[in-house]
Amino acid sequence: MRVTIAGGVGEHGRNCFLVESRELSFLVDCGVMAGAAMPWPRLTDDQIRPLRYVFLTHSHADHAGALGWLAEHGFSGQIVASGATLLQLGELPAPALTLEDFPSGNGIALYWGRAGHCAGSVWYSFALTDGLLFFSGDYMEESLIYNVDPVRDTVADLAVIDSAYGPEARTPIAMRREFVEAVRPFAEAGQPVLFPVPRYGRGPEILYLLARRWPAAPLYGDEAFRRQLDALAADPCWVQPAARSFLRSVTVQPLPDAPPREGFAFVSDPRLEAPETEALARQVAGQGGVLLTGAAEEGSPAAALLREGLARFARIPVHGTSREYLFLRRHNRFGRSLPYHSEAWPCRDRTILL
Ligand SMILES: [Zn+2]
Ligand SMILES: [Zn+2]
Numbered sequence: 001m002r003v004t005i006a007g008g009v010g011e012h013g014r015n016c017f018l019v020e021s022r023e024l025s026f027l028v029d030c031g032v033m034a035g036a037a038m039p040w041p042r043l044t045d046d047q048i049r050p051l052r053y054v055f056l057t058h059s060h061a062d063h064a065g066a067l068g069w070l071a072e073h074g075f076s077g078q079i080v081a082s083g084a085t086l087l088q089l090g091e092l093p094a095p096a097l098t099l100e101d102f103p104s105g106n107g108i109a110l111y112w113g114r115a116g117h118c119a120g121s122v123w124y125s126f127a128l129t130d131g132l133l134f135f136s137g138d139y140m141e142e143s144l145i146y147n148v149d150p151v152r153d154t155v156a157d158l159a160v161i162d163s164a165y166g167p168e169a170r171t172p173i174a175m176r177r178e179f180v181e182a183v184r185p186f187a188e189a190g191q192p193v194l195f196p197v198p199r200y201g202r203g204p205e206i207l208y209l210l211a212r213r214w215p216a217a218p219l220y221g222d223e224a225f226r227r228q229l230d231a232l233a234a235d236p237c238w239v240q241p242a243a244r245s246f247l248r249s250v251t252v253q254p255l256p257d258a259p260p261r262e263g264f265a266f267v268s269d270p271r272l273e274a275p276e277t278e279a280l281a282r283q284v285a286g287q288g289g290v291l292l293t294g295a296a297e298e299g300s301p302a303a304a305l306l307r308e309g310l311a312r313f314a315r316i317p318v319h320g321t322s323r324e325y326l327f328l329r330r331h332n333r334f335g336r337s338l339p340y341h342s343e344a345w346p347c348r349d350r351t352i353l354l
Pocket of ligand 1: 058117138
């Protein structure tokens, strides 16, 4: 069996792994590299045409954003992902199948579990006739709101494991504590704070963390954010019970036309690409704070705000660190393991023979 790293090792983005086993070939994830001149996975048309499946770990663009490109390059297989992920992705360029309906047999036995990164996010364990493979996807065991099936005692010849935060030394608890401290000056001065967040994932975690700490602060969200909260509040599969009842109890108002005077506002545009969200961020920066929580790609308006001192960065834990990577290695039986999603771990071999 051969595993080819088409992206995602030694870099943050473009996650894509090609598996060629005796019976079939498939991809795990097919993401883009935001802001890159050549953002696509490193795959040739000859590698793409025989693919039977693309298994998606979740809906974020760094894992699923190259599906259209893949179809243009001759992909004629099926897209496989959790029902929640497929719902988030909407219209797709190829036929799709939910994991819940994936048939066993055909030289592939598939196990999966919830990865705690966002609704719909999963890890995969593949038992193929010529080897065992594990992919963590983006993985967070200590999510405040998402359910997770911790990976223990899993056997694999090769394990690809989230280590996006690399040498970051803090635990998730310490990261959250510092995050709250970054918000505190604004919250206590009655000033507004704007959070540009991805469409799915960490936004509701931030809301859950802050709205319990400052229950009187008004909450605002754009339409996508408020729709996401409604879906999570009613989702026992992906969301923990306490978080669900909390989400049912809070009121998140639509974003007003003028920037809010106080409280916490969420916009589903992490890089501030829409001119109106960038304008809103610049206005809020004059009265309070703009907090970025993910990688601000070079060239994005979010990166410009950071450079101008109008926004600051505070991490909310939704990925693994090197320590968590080593923890998973210790508590499973992985012959070989490969940390991905970080420049801290360079890519030594693009092709791994098992
Ligand atoms: Zn993600
Ligand atoms: Zn990712």
